[in-house]
Amino acid sequence: MKTSAIIHSFWLQKVGRLMLTLALVATLAFTLVNLSPVDPVTAYLGMDRMQIGQEQEQLIVARWGLDKGPVERFFLWTGNALKGDLGRSMIFNEPVTEVIAKRFLTSLNLMACAWLLSGIFGFVLGVLSGLYKNSLLDRCIRLYAYTVASTPSFWMGMVLLAIFSVQLGITPISGAYPPGTTSADATMWQHLHHLLLPAATLSVIGIAQIALHTREKMIDAMNSNYALFAMAQGDSRFGVAVHQALRNIALPAITLQFASLGELFGGSVLAEQVFSYPGLGKATVDAGIRGDVPLLLGITLFSAIFVFGGNTVADLLYTKLDPRITNRSEPL
Amino acid sequence: MLEIHNLSISFQRNRASFDRETLSVVSDISLSVQPGEIVALIGASGAGKSLVAHALLGLLPANATMSGEFIFKGKRLSPAGIQELRGREIALIPQSVTHLNPLTRVGKQVYRSARLSGRCADTAHTSCDRTFARYQLADTVKSMYPFQISRGMARRVLTATATAGNANLIIADEPTTGLDPEVSEQSLAHLKELATQGKGVVLITHDLENGVQIADTLVVLYEGMTVEITPARALEENDLIMHPYTRSLWQALPRNGFMSLPPTPSSSTLNRNGCLFAERCPQARPGCRQSAPSLRRVNHKLVRCNHVAG
Structure with missing residues (x-):
């Protein structure tokens, strides 16, 4: 019984650590991406950006939620991630x-x-x-x-x-x-x-x-x-x-x-x-x-x-x- | 059974890339062991007793050079030839449980020792079982790892491992260090028993008491030299004709007054021209620092001192 208790606490500790690590990694990565000078819209459209109008651009921004504040986006993303949905990749469209x-x-x-x-x-x-x-x-x-x-x-x-x-x-x-x-x-x-x-x-x-x-x-x-x-x-x-x-x-x-x-x-x-x-x-x-x-x-x-x-x-x-x-x- | 004449060991040490110095650590040690005899090598740490044991097993490190003569069972051996005998004719009982592989079960280690002494798989198993029985080790101990056994049990396991090959000469390295009196007694009793079976035993110890208790002959080492070879009972008979160093060891025992000598001067400042013990010797005379004494026979002992008279 003692051994099983040890094994139990081992796994509890491991899972706890993993959760903590993931939370820290997610926060840090999200912050870094936000600070990055790469604008997702420009990066996505490339040279085509010249050819689309202001309205269309607003549409993309709204669709990706870029009009919301970073904190709101972070919690939105975290909430989805907890449900197993990490979003859609833009470049692979999957x-x-x-x-x-x-x-x-x-x-x-x-x-x-x-x-x-x-x-x-x-x-x-x-x-x-x-x-x-x-x-x-x-x-x-x-x-x-x-x-x-x-x-x-x-x-x-x-x-x-x-x-x-x-x-x-x-x-x-x-x-x-x-x-x-x-x-x-x-x-x-x-x-x-x-x-x-x-x-x-x-x-x-x-x-x-x-x-x-x-x-x-x-x-x-x-x-x-x-x-x-x-x-x-x-x-x-x-x-x-x-x-x-x-x-x-x-x-x-x-x-x-x-x-x-x-x-x-x-x-x-x-x-x-x-x-x-x-x-x-x-x-x-x-x-x-x-x-x-x-x-x-x-x-x-x-x-x-x-x-x-x-x-x-x-x-x-x-x-x-x-x-x-x-x-x-x-x-x- | 075994005779060593004029064993000297020195080490090469690099001081700079091309500058080497030779350190002489053991010089001119002679001793002999007969079947059924226990010879105790006694000396402080650094006196060279472990090196003598390693030399007997051919296990000196690569930067050591050894000279001298080994005669085993009447046959002369080159210093390197002694390596052929280890495990088969000469066995070591090491000091502590750290000499067992921490990740291998005890039984397997005793079995391997028996195999290494040249036994086939079947006879190795029987001799393994026999040694386990001889040292009252339960069969369950076989499947234990070294960290699971007690100190007393560890002594018996080490003795079992060393004797599984049925070697004729046993070297016991500090068999009582760090053990409580009861286990110590038992450990010495096992050595005595091996001698009674007709094996030669070399007992390496810093404890004169051990030697007096079970040995037949004492070989006292000081700074890599034999200072005295004496029958063990001579000490108990209060025969005071002995080397001043042996006498000081004897008087340092609790039951003999607990008297100690001034500390050892560092070996680098030691005057190698005269008697090595002169700095600490209560009976040193001016002449002692000029000429090195050689081992000479006084009554039935060999003593390296110019002033001991028969």
Whole structure:
């Protein structure tokens, strides 16, 4: 019964935090959009603005509720958002929720690939680097990690584009499927082919952080008392790494990987822009440039939930995987 | 069973990119352990006793260099050759529960130790069960994690892990530190029991009382040197022919007057030409600071002091 109470308060606390975060994010985003110099009407009409009359413009303003004060608009929007209605995207002319759902699925492929690749390769490189500390291999991995950690993702994307798409011509220049087809027509191979470079861009950079983090943890683990004792029992360094250290360093690595979803999201905004990949990141940039306020606010809220979700999964995994936390309530 | 002659350990330390200095931390230590014998290495922290233990296991860090001669069961071993013996012939009982993997169940760790000593899966399980029974550990303890067991239980688990491989030489590192008297007694009793079974035991401790209580031979270390090798009962028999340092340790025990010496001078200012103990020695004479004494035989002891007479 005690355990169930703990679980109960854990979730209550989580939901409370999420609500608070969302309220703060919504207020801040709304304020920022209001302060932005981009006028939604001009952004929407573009050059056509010259050709319409004052009356028509008033009609658009009234229809979008821009004639009301900002506070009134905020509460109107919040009220609708609580009912699940985030409004209509101006540039896609679809409900915001539908745009986000569609775009997110496209982004999900990209982010999942990048996340898995960077997690797996970063962990393996970090383990090797820490195990063979100061060897040539370790120096190479460190050089790579430090270089890449200080590289902006859009620049990395452009470099990869220049090499693989322009020079070598083995990967497509842009998009998520060949031009002239739709997502449904394209084969899985075509999807993967288009996914290759954007995913590589994101993971090449994501590897650095997890590798450097894992390396430090590995060095600590190999110098730990339990590693010493295992070696005193006759185990080799490699045996100690596999049987003792791996489990101890996997825990923080998994947590870190889930907690890094925010950076992944931010990276995908830039990478999608470079590769014109029609995902959520590209939609964010478009919404920002073209003054699509409902979509922009919707995506902001969604990304907050996404990052919050990642952190919560990390917390949950820790309690499940670490026996020191799982069995805390058990008697001796 | 094991003899060490003239063991010296030094460390390379980088001062600047191309400037290295060599720090000599253990010099000229000799000791021998017979089957069924408990040899206690006694010294203050920093005296080099743990390094000797690590040298016995071939676990010195990479920047350490070791010289000396190891003879195990009549065979000469190169300092590196000792690594082949760890787990199979030489086992370590570490100091605390932090030497167990925090994320692995206790039973699995004892089993792995048995496997590492060269047993196949089946015999490893039997020897694992046997050690659990020998140290009165219930079967339920097997599925516990190290953080779930009490200190007394941890001592038994560590002893079980070390002895699961049936090694002939056991090194016990500070087996009583931080334990209440009852658990301490039990911990020492287990070592005594191992010696009765014919195993050689090296007991590493800063507590002279431990040594006097169960050891056969005491090896007293001071600043990385052996200052005295004596049968343990000589102390209890109030045989006062001993090195001034050993005598000061003896007199510092609560039951012998609680008398302590002035604090140790920092080892960097230590005069390495003369006797290392001269700065603190109540019986130091001018000559002590000029020439370093060597280990010499007085009655049935080995003493590193020029002024002890038989």
